[in-house]
Amino acid sequence: MSRREAEVASGLRTALEWKCRFFPSEVNEGQLREWHQMYRVPDDVEFVVPGPDDRADDPPLGTVALNQAILAAGLRLPFPRVVRKFLREWGIAPTQLCPNGWRILIGLLVLWDQLGFPRPSIGDFHSLYSFKSDGKRSGWWYASVTARTGSSVVTQTPDSIKNWKKFWFFVRGPWQFTEDDARPDLSIPVRYHKLRYVAREPTGESIERARRAREISESLRSSVVLITEENLISARLSRPSLRPSYSS
Template sequence: MSGIPKSVELRAPLGCERADWDIPEWTCFYEYTLRLGFRFPVPELVCRLLKYFDLAPGQLMPNSWRILLSLTVLQETHNIRFGLGCVLHNYYLKEHVGDQGRYILTPRNFAKRLITDTTTNHRFWKDTYFFAKGPPIDGP
C-alpha cells in the first residue's frame, strides 16, 4: 500500500483475533474505511472526535466515517476549517440501536447537515479488518 508512513505498521488479524479485542499497541481499522478514502496518518478531525468521546476507530459506523472524511477532504481541497466544535454543533454522537458499542453521527437538524447523501448500506462492513500501530495512529 502506498502513502503509508514508514512509522506505521499494518498486519492482518491472526487466526482467532477479533476486531473488538483489546490488543496492546494495536488499533483495529475496518477495510471499508479505506474504500471511503481513509489514509494514514489518521486525520486530525477524526482523532479529536475519537479522543473526545474515548472511542476506538472501529466503533464508528460507516456513515460517521463518511461525514468525517468528507469534512477532511473539504478542509484539504478548499481550506475550510471544521473543528470538533463545528461538528458537534451540527451532529451528536448516538449509540447505534442494533449494534451496541458502535456509534453514529446524527444530524441535529436534518435540513442543515454539513454532508448529504451519506446513506449507503454496507451490509458486510465488519467482515474485513486489519490492525495498525505507530505514532501517527494516535494523531496530533
C-alpha cells in the same frame, strides 16, 4: 483470573461486553496487500491479519483495529492530528465510528478547507450532527446522517455498506503519529469505550458556516466528490506519495 477479568477488577477496562466481540475478521493477506497499496500506507506501517481469537475491541499492545470501509471513507495513515482530536474527545476507537460517520467527518473537513474556514471544532460537529448507537451495547456508533439543524451538509453517503464489520484487521508500526507530530496527549483510544457526546446548540459562526456550505450545490457536497486523494492531500488529511493515487 483471565487478563480481561484482572483488568476489569483493576479498573483498567470496562466490564461491558460488546456485541462486536462476536464478529471475527474475514480478511486475508492478499486483501491487506491490496489495501495497503490502494490507500497509500507508508511502508513502515503494517497491516496484520487477526488470529481466530483476536477481537477488534481489544487489539494487541501497540496496534489498533481498522477496517477497509474506514479507509474507503477517507482516513489515511498516520492519523491526521485533527482526526485524533475528534476520536480522543469522543473517547472511542476508530472502528466504533461507522463508515458513514467517517464519511461525514472527513467530508466536512475537506469542505471546510475548500471554503477557507477554520478546521471544524468538536462543537461545530456536535451542532450539526448527532449520534446514535447501532444497537444495545453493540460498540458501534453512527453519526446521524439526519443533521440536527437543516439538511446534511455532506450529502450522498451510501444507504448501506454490506459486511463492513467483518473486514477488520490490525495495524502496527508508526500508525498514529508522524515524526514531527508525536503528541502523546493526543493519542487515540484503541480499546472500545462508551461514546462521550454532548449535543450542543449551534453558535452563530457554526450556523453561518453551515448556511454558506449549503449554498453550494448538493452534488458538489457529495461525499463521493469531496473524498478524493487530491482533496485529502489539499486538506492535509493525506500526504503526497510516489504511489499511485486512487479515489476513495
